Amino acid sequence: MSSVLQLQRQFIDYTTSLHNEGYLDNQFTELQKLQDESNPDFVTEVVSMYFEDSDKLLNNLTTALQQRNVDYKQVDAHAHQFKGSSSSIGAKRVTNVCAHFKGFCEAKNLDGCLRCLQQVKQEYIFFRNKLEALFRLEQQILQAGGSVPMVE
Amino acid sequence: MTEGLHGFSSPRADVFPAGLRVLVVDDDPTWLKILEKMLKKCSYEVTTCGLAIEALDLLRERKDGFDIVISDVNMPDMDGFKLLEHVGLEMDLPVIMMSVDGETSRVMRGVQHGACDYLLKPIRMKELRNIWQHVYRKKIHEVKDSESHEGLEEILMMRNVSEQQSDDGYLFCGGDMTPGSRKRKDSEHNKYEEKDFADHSSVKKARVVWTVDLHQKFVKAVNLIGFEIGPKKILDLMNVPWLTRENVASHLQKYRLYLTRLQKDDLKTSSSGPKHPDINPRDATDKGSEPIKIQQNEAVSSHRTTNNLIIQNPKSTIHEVDIKGNAALQTIKPKKIITGYAAKTGISHPFESTHYSQFNSVLPTQYSWGGGFKEIQFKQENNNHSQFQVHNGCFTGLGLPAQQTTSIPSFQPPDPVIGPTWTLKQDPCTEQTSINTINNMERSPFLLQGQHCSSTTVDHQNKGVTEFNEQEFTNDALKFDYDYEYPDLWEYPVVGQGLFIV
DSSP states (O other): OHHHHHHHHHHHHHHHHHHHTTSBOHHHHHHHHHOBTTBTTHHHHHHHHHHHHHHHHHHHHHHHHHSSSOOHHHHHHHHHHHHHHHHHTTBHHHHHHHHHHHHHHHTTOHHHHHHHHHHHHHHHHHHHHHHHHHHHHHHHHHHTTOOOOOOO | OOOOTTOOOSTTGGGTTTTOEEEEEOSOHHHHHHHHHHHHHTTOEEEEESSHHHHHHHHHHTTTSOSEEEEESOOSSSOHHHHHHHIIIIIOOOEEEEESOOOHHHHHHHHHTTOSEEEESSOOHHHHHTTHHHHHHHHHHHHHHHHHHHHHHHHHHHHOOSHHHHHHTOOOSSSOOOHHHHHHHHHHHHHHHHHHHHHHHTSOOOOOOOOHHHHHHHHHHHHHHOTTTOHHHHHHHHTOTTOOHHHHHHHHHHHHHHHHHHHHHHHHHHTTOOSSSOOOGGGOTTTTHHHHHHHHHHHHHHHOTTTBOOOOOTTTTTOSOOOTTOHHHHHHOOSSOOHHHIIIIIBOOOOTTOOTHHHHHHTGGGTTBSSOOOHHHHHHHHHHHTTBOOTTSOOOSSSSOOTTTTOSOOOOOSSSOOSOOOOOOOOTTSSOOSTHHHHHOOBOGGGGGOTTTTTOOOTHHHHHHHHHHHSOOTTOTTOOOTTOOOOTTSOOOOSSBSSSOO
């Protein structure tokens, strides 16, 4: 029991810090609220979809910016898509970088775009790692027989 | 369409809003999943679609199967705004737009295209909980509209007031409408509608679902007699026993509104159109709207049953349909020019400046309606068109074919459904050549209605048709062939599909 409690405590603290540091926003909480008995793995499913999609989008972005004649409209379209999907799961920092990215696309600023690409990749990797850590914690709690606390 | 007088299409009206049938369209799979879950939690019945085209197909298949549509603005296969217009036109369902981009201009566009709401992503569940209000509101308004329409007509008849048009939205023209033409309309209304009034005024309107077939009949009838004649005549021609004049009247009204809107949009967006004939179809980012517009006009003209309203301005040669963005249009490339219409209608109005170029875009693609409603499309593209001016005075500026009372061009292409029959015939003599001229287009597509304009019978169509091809239409769009196959951009099957759609 104490280990479950500890795990739960850890989970709460970790979630809170993720929110505080801006990695997650309320949207993530909304997703957690949607999870229920009929859909017990809802959050992990959605997040996995996001990761898959993001990998593709990041590849597209990289390719688009590597072209000799960069098509900024295309880059912007990808950035827009990435922004949209990141906002769907509450990946706040990633979403914010995407917004800047779009600004550079509009200005056709290649340098700015390339920097944003780096930044967005980085934020995405951070985000991914943190979420995976969170999910691991969740699994541990469940395996220990406990329930995952809801953090508001 | 068998809804009760209350107009709730949901079979579970008794538990409304639970069971509200929602169609969600979003190319982002993550969002689609989330929205689905959220809507289910609201006790709604959810159907999801990752593509706009799929969504339209689904909506058309199950004509009365949905209560509301929620769609993202940015989708790869079709602009969300276009989808929005199509849905509004063909199915008359409330549509909510969503986007992660909340810029005022975008939201404005949404509203202009008829969205009943615009949500910003990330969307919270509580925002979705209340979407039923849009369904409810629409139902209430429908009933009101039909009733008020009757009332208006009655007034019109009795007092021969011409404002009715504006009230009803029939009058699209900005003001070019000459009093004479208005009166004409009024009297025509009087002629045709007088006797009906008494009969129908007490009948409560039950919601009628305008199926593809029904709409086609409507368009055919409208093409034959024009908008100005009035719902009664249209109703008679349609020969649908259970349909009432009010049904037709309100449908007509909506149709016209759509056309106007399309026109406006079109004009707006197409103004920047390509300067040279090469229309780049793919440009479109927002082209969607543009192309259609023109077509509409053009098509309209063809139909113009009344007379030869043809948009085609012999002079103006619509050249290249400026498809600016109309990717859709461009893809469409009608195979042939719809001569059918042209021939029929005997275009009479040579537009002076037909700048049909706009049509380029508009053409074919969308209009698969049976009658060529491209409404949706028209709307968009029409922006530019609004400028059409009919020589004979039939056309008035923007969109509203002012004079013609009916302003709404008859969309329905003569049978083959093929959308717009614009035979844009542009006479080579016209100076128009590139779509660029679209901007100059003075004629509003709607004006084609020629009802009043009968004068010039431009028979361009017939000749235009071939000429058209020669013109440098880059867009091919102009040529509509009855069978033309539109690229699936919008997936609208040209053939008589449902209502306004292609």
